[in-house]
Amino acid sequence: MPIDAVVFDIGRVLIEWNPEGFFDARLGPERRKQLFAEVDLHEMNLGVDRGDDFRASVYALAERHPDWAEEIRHWHDSWIKMASPEIPHSVRLMRALQARGTPVFALTNFGIGTFEVARKTYPFFDEFDRAFVSGHLRTIKPEPAIYDHLERDTGVAPDRLLFTDDRPENIEAAAQRGWNTHLFTTPETWAKRLVAEGLLTPKEAA
Structure with a gap:
């Protein structure tokens, strides 16, 4: 056919598409693994893929994890570097x-x-x-x-x-x-x- x-x-x-590589460069592999273990960034991103507001989703997640807030906001502010x-x-x-x-x-x-x-x-x-x-x-x-x-x-x-x-x-x-x-x-x-x-x-x- x-x-x-x-x-x-x-x-x-x-x-x-390599967010892990972006954060490896910023934090080093061990700190990046800790970030991804403590904060479900990929689950948040699935919500964005389903139509959730991009900035609002990322910044709300940052507010829920103040210890990682600056790094989480990079998912929005530096997103094109991951893609x-x-x-x-x-x-x-x-x-x-x-x-x-x-x-x-x-x-x-x-x-x-x-x-x-x-x-x-x-x-x-x-x-x-x-x-x-x-x-x-x-x-x-x-x-x-x-x-x-x-x-x-x-x-x-x-x-x-x-x-x-x-x-x-x-x-x-x-x-x-x-x-x-x-x-x-x-x-x-x-x-x-x-x-x-x-x-x-x-x-x-x-």
């Missing part, structure tokens, strides 16, 4: 697909506020044919509703979609719906898959 559209996750596929840099080869693949006439959709767990911050840094965020952003949809991967949004709004049949994501649970949820999937590890292996599917030539995928 031919592929009619390609779906990209964003974090760790098109841009890096950088872009992954150039992946961005080239996205653009190469579109140059061949293949629509490219984003399906991403991303907050409303954080997505707007990223758009100012990464121009390619405005180049997707459609972007399905969890904060706006109020549902996150791997919940079925977010995949359903993409299917309904694009009208592309599940078996005509090819989806790449770095998280196995997100890939499995898509596969259960009949999507073609690729677990993202490196741009090079993703490029090989796109060539194998006949979507790009080796030269276009380089």
